[in-house]
Amino acid sequence: MTWRAAALLGAGALTLPLWPAPWLGVLLMTGAVLVLTVVDWTLAVPPGAVRASRQGARVVWLGDTATVAVHLHNTAARPLRGLVRDAWVPSAGARPGFPGAPRVRIDPGARVVLPTLLTPTRRGDRPAVRLTLRSYGPLGLAFRQRSREPETPPWTLRVLPRFASRRHLPEKLARLRAIDGTEVARGRGQGTEFDALREYVVGDDVRSVDWRASARRADVLVRTWRPERDRRVVCVLDTGRTAAVRVGDVPRLDAAIEAALLLAALAGRAGDRVDLLAVDETVRVAVTGGSQSTVLARMVNALAPLTPNLVETNFALVAGEILRRERHRCLVVLFTALEAAALGEGLLPVLPRLAARHQVVVAAVHDPVLTDLTTRTPKQVREVYATAAAWRALTDRDRVRAALHRHGVTVVDAPADQLAPMVSDTYLRLKALGQL
């Protein structure tokens, strides 16, 4: 029943002083309202007579708005008046996008499209949970509402991670082309590839002269070099407890994902193969092989539902996976945090094996709160202690960094918004130096 039935009964109650037998009046009026309500209930369109389906976006970038529409088809012979609620998980940011929501009116045999606007607040898979339909009778005294009628059409919206570092891509590509077009300054660097022969011009490195080719022709020929292609880059994301730490307003993992995506885009253009691993206690995500043109899309798709876990990352597993998957020398970019406890006990023991075969880069997001603490003049006693603890954390971080240096590891330590360009810069520099 609805408020109308209650209001009818309440209004009837006001006429009771005029009744000769008030108690009879109560019985009559209550009975009449109940009968009307039952009649109205039977006249309401049963929710099971409505067919529901869904159409709309499957994928949306975080921060954008997608539209997913529910299509309702009234198969009953009476018009449907009612309320519709299309319930999504709260983080999907759903709001009804049709006028007069949540009221609907569907004529017999007609179909209506009820769009829902979704502005998700987190990446990952955001499912539609429940479609609820409340069908009122013609008098509006009663309604029918059943769970699972109509059946909720399943739908999942995949929210892709924010890829704001895309804006850095043109600049990095320009630098890549600059490296590509010029000779490598160091001449016959280790691992550089032969490109072509051309005539000697004054200023070329005499060590590049190809005497055998020069002997065949009258001119002096030099070899030209180009950066290696078909190198391998492995992005390893640490999804353990340190990845859950909030830096600014997002987890550290999100900054790492953004940097990994920019690196993958750049390396893909440079002709290198990019693999991806996300590991904590187990391997959460592994994107390997496949065509280079689709690797970025596959990576984005695989990383979207990735969440940090409150576990200690198993770096022995990380090293084992990399050594098992990558037989050739490759660039391993490990996205983690420079934390003495996690890296000192986990990574350093396995690092020699890893660094012996691969070029390792550790990319970490550092915490702006620590810097803020250490650069502020303390005003209260509490702040003095916090400052001292922050200095200690920074000292620990430096010890870890020094230990990593000793193993020949490049360390990139940057705030969240600068991590992606700095990792790409490191990649470009290593590429220019022919160290891949």
Add this chain to the structure above:
Amino acid sequence: MTTPTAAAARPRRIADQARRRRRWHRLTIPLGVAALLLAVTGITHAIDQPDPESPGFLSPVSTDDVGGSRLAAELRDRGVTIERMTSIRRALSLATSEGFTLFVPAPGLVHRAYWPLVVDPAENARVVLVDPPRQVLAAARVPLAGAGRRWAARAVPAETDGQPCPLPELGGVGPAAVLLQRYADPPGRTFRADRCYAGGVARTRWRGNDLVVVGASDPFRNDRIDEWHNAALVTNLLAVHGRVVWLDLDGPEPPPPSPPDGERESTPPPESGGPYDEGTYDHGDVEVPGGGEYASPPSTREPQAERPQRGNPLWDALPAWFWAMLVQLAVALLLLALWRGRRLGPPVAEPLPVTVPAAETALGRGRLYHRARAYGPTAELLRAAALHRLRRATDRVAGSRPAEVVAAVAARTGQRPEDVHHLLYGPAPTTNQELLDLARALDRLAPSASPVQPVSRQATPPDHHPSVPFRPDRPVEGETR
């Protein structure tokens, strides 16, 4: 290919449920234990306390623990005759004006119509009531009032408030376990009752009778009569006259076969002058006692309680439609509640991602330092950090020895070397204020903001690649070749 392993959702849900269950336990277990203790205590106490309605309770022929056969035997040994009566009517009819003792072990079983008679059976009689309910005393208007009840009977000496017991027959009787219900004089009465055993036994003269109220049934019972001086107490109380009328009721007394209400007003029951009418009462064979004189017929207010309940006056004061309207509005309210109670689908739940606040460990460690009052270690950390900054600022010209550092810093900042030495190598502070002063002084000496670099930038190798020039405001990228 892509293998997102979405595991651990199910175990986490199970763990959540377990935690919720445990949280529920945290409240229920202590409350449950407390409730169990209370219940066990209450039940044990209820079992331990004799029920006056139980058969054989203080009966002269019952040899049960709660029976009174041993008391009867003691009385017979003293040459007292015991007349066992199983109905109040018979007991009252036996009562003569001669001295006798009416012993009522269970006054609560006596029908309320007889209450005034029980305390006033005849002239110059003794009445012994065992733990009478308050209503009995109130209905009979006996000038005694209950003054607190104990959890169990307690043995006390015969004195009350330091005064010896005024009852002559109790002279020389030692302590007895009689203090359960305590009696006192009701407020506003000048008449004072004789009280013994700290108020557990009270005697009052009431309309020519000798009314004794005993607060506990324990001294009379077979199983307790031997304890303390219980036997002496109860036999002395009951043996003041040569005859004891022992009212041994098996259950609640039926109401008197009284004439109808109208008649009752004019002919109040037996007490007023010789009306132990043979027509009304069927004893017949007993001599009717002479009419006692009564200050006031106590039963005049009795019939009022027997009248049928009148309706609530509010019911008649308001018209019927008002009540009908109230009912209908209540039904309308019920419909409203039903309408609001049905929601448009239940709320949607969603697992939340784990979040760890920024710099949680560092801030937590700072709080630990604070709580532990770790002045020394904190000062050490601050001084080490300041030294790092100073070394960088002075371009590493200073050596590692304190004297050289102090000299270089003093030369650079223009402060006196003694002050600088005290700041950097002085003793550890001993109070919070000293620590705060030290931190501020160090901050002035080596500003942590630009141009001096924080220690975090320290580990950058000096030979970093020239293509990435070292910029103090930029994050660093250390590499080795």
